[in-house]
Amino acid sequence: MALQIKVFDQNLRSTWNEFVANHPFGSPLQYWEWGEVKRSAVWRPIRLGIFDNHQLVGAAQILRRQLPMGFSLFYCPRGPVISWNDDKSIEILSTLLKSVKQDYASWRTLFFRLEPPIINNQPRTGIDAVQDKQSTINNQQLFPYFKSIQPSHTAIVDLTAAKEEILYRMDKDTRYGIRRGAREGVRVVKDGGGSLGLWKQFYKMYKETAQGAFVHRPWRQFEKIFRLMAPRGQAELFLSFLPPRPSGQKSHLPFVITGNLPEGARLIAGAVILKTKLRGYYLWGASKITPEIKSLFGAYILQWEIMQSLKEEGVKSYDLWGVAPNDNPKHSWSGHTLFKKGFGGKRINYLGCLDLPLSPLYRLYHAADYARQKLLKPDLIE
Template structure:
């Protein structure tokens, strides 16, 4: 396999937002080095975008939602191992390891039913089958959620509503009866939204990005369009108001024919208004009007388990009529075994959830 570094703009044709030239530009704006690598192999060719990261245990390359190759499961491990070897030899940053947040579907389903992920060592045996060793390791935690809800938007409004759970339809209408109004806000309302987002992160005990992060996200999209740097997604800040006060909102990205729910916020004090339901419905209609075929709600627990700490999120997102999809999650290729083990042990005690790549 041959690998060479290329201009990140070669990723402009990517169908995945996190492998796009826009995402490379955005990560550069917030202080990361990004590397685009063109590969050619007997199985095909393509480009992967990698983000260079530095930790206390050295450097590594993170590939969000890549490589974008469709392969039979039996060929995935061998291909990923060859690609990893070639990337490690081609780059100049001397990485401790490579991390791939794979876009491939999880093999642990049967007739559409989720079987659950076995313990990591068994996953590694399956991924490395035929390679002569356990060269690819299941990462101690995932960065992008490996389980998500994807809604098919190729239906009329009546059909979309009919596919929802009855309680979800009821709450959408209840929000309207309460006087909740939803609209696409301008970027000038980002600070107001961020105040609500910060409260939400504190309540849910998840990582909170600073306001400047979101400002640069919108600025990058605007700059890419103005400078004609490939293609840029359309970003939307969709918010619900009650008596002029913002009570819920989300940031949505429309890229190619897909819409992505990136970040959300809501007010606990105004929970009875059911504003988040109205916001999601408005987002679905906005994406559908823009020509999107699907809406990725980006992250749920893997199954309908009331004991899961984020069971409420599962009930909320699955209520909108989408299907739960399971992916392989993060896989590592150690280059320096000793430093990698130190990093993996440190990370295992700080498991990530829904952290953007």
């Protein structure tokens, strides 16, 4: 029986999420709820499932973005979700591309941009057909995009090892930072959707961190993550803080607490983690940058407690979500790359974005987009 495409509706939400959460190539950006987080006046999610003999073998959550003058584009973040190490992966991809082209191609729908989680520095059977055989890519009419949307260079920490081994793989300065943070009395509060107030405190620190460094996401996105993803175990917030205590006395709080911050606690750093059953992702972080706060090493102990928490939940790995390619000191991510590389993660390079043109105007749009990127942020061109 030929592969079949089915549009998923609300009634199949749990089936969709279960497939994504347990799939080795699944991503939180393919969760049903992430599509609802992004839903707005300009973004609308479309969910396509690929079936082989009534069995779900692929999933593509596509975000349709409305552009001025009636134009639009399609984007599949960290997807589609396909077993890319399977020989049938290219057939599944081809079925998806044909369906999108047949149903959505027009003058005003510019392209379908997919972002398969294919590892460029780790060839596998099915992956070879995409990453190493240019003829296969050409046959699918896919064209590499000149930059990544989600990070194409990252570091992933293996959480299946014993805690002692995970620590041993870290740089000695990172291990020192973790021990120093513990000695200073730093603690971590964890929230899985119980306290909107904690998320608001994180967002205030996040906006302060963003000043002059990067464009911050709007509050409504984090509020949607809190309301839609956190209660389903897809997102968690971690905050490191210094609890109030009389001078010279140690804190009797456990290293990780749940609930609200103790009265008088001082925030140090924070992170919003998205996760599947197999992997956690450090998507957004924030920290106080005063010399006094930095000397507490709260960002180090925060990451260590995140890793331990994920490991206890049975999560297999932790994606630090973005590092500068080849440790390029001129790259805009060079600063946090120095911090992230200390945790001993394996460096991973993804294939990047691929475009399926859906309009004769694609090449014109691509050329204008490239010129704009070269003018504004040339270091992100790959």
